Amino acid sequence: MATEELLQKALDAIGEPDSPLIKEVFDRLVTADLPDRPMSVQEVADLLDASPHTLRYYERIGLVEVDRDASGYRTYDADAVRRLVFLTRMRLSGMPIRDLQHYVSLVDQGDDTVPERLEMLLEHRDTIRRQIRQLTLSLAATEYKIATYGGQTAP
Template identity: 45%
Template sequence: MKISELAQRLDVSPHTLRYYEKIGLIRDVDRAGGRRVYTENALNWMRFILRLKQTGMPLKKIQRYSDLRHKGDSTLSERKAMLLSHRQDLEENINQLQSHLVALDQKIEIYETLEKEYDALRAGIEKT
């Protein structure tokens, strides 16, 4: 598929794909008539890169992971360790976000109680 097709399927710009190729995240891009041609493997790899990015992994770490992947099976343990570490970071972020959500829910409950009390007070004043 052409760069425009890949960009559309991934919802990124062609510029992003060219940049990722330039920094080594996308390798072994075929050329046909001077144009980039991407395979389904490239599509799947880019989906994974974007998922890592969306989960907060810094681009430098993604580059490191990509370099290790390119070196082959001798780096399996190191790649796994990187993903386990990132997973732990995500779990910590999720726990922190859940804590924030609980605090927000508690504050919302306070406002709902205050609104009911205010409405009841107003209704009482209007009756008199």
């Protein structure tokens, strides 16, 4: 299944509370299109629609560990890419870097920190839901103004 189809399934499932499909789809999304070999910084940047600078910054501040090849170039294994998928999604949704650093620190401490990680993610989910409601209202106001000026509103 193509990444776009998986993404659409995930978006469709988000409206269904506790849908097991959400986990399945995102499990597949984070492994989709990953080659069986280490990836370069540019390949990962292209995959995640992020800049190489951002990926190097995440490494520098300890959010992800990256190996180096014999020439000293960064090589990203599947685990690093999966972590970066998560990190880039959380940043896109507005999670502060300091919260990501704390979260990664908890992950590195092991399974005993799962309850605290879960609490962090539940709080962040609430923040995202508030943002979505606010953006929905902003979109409605924009559509209203477009219609007021005689333009076509989106379906």
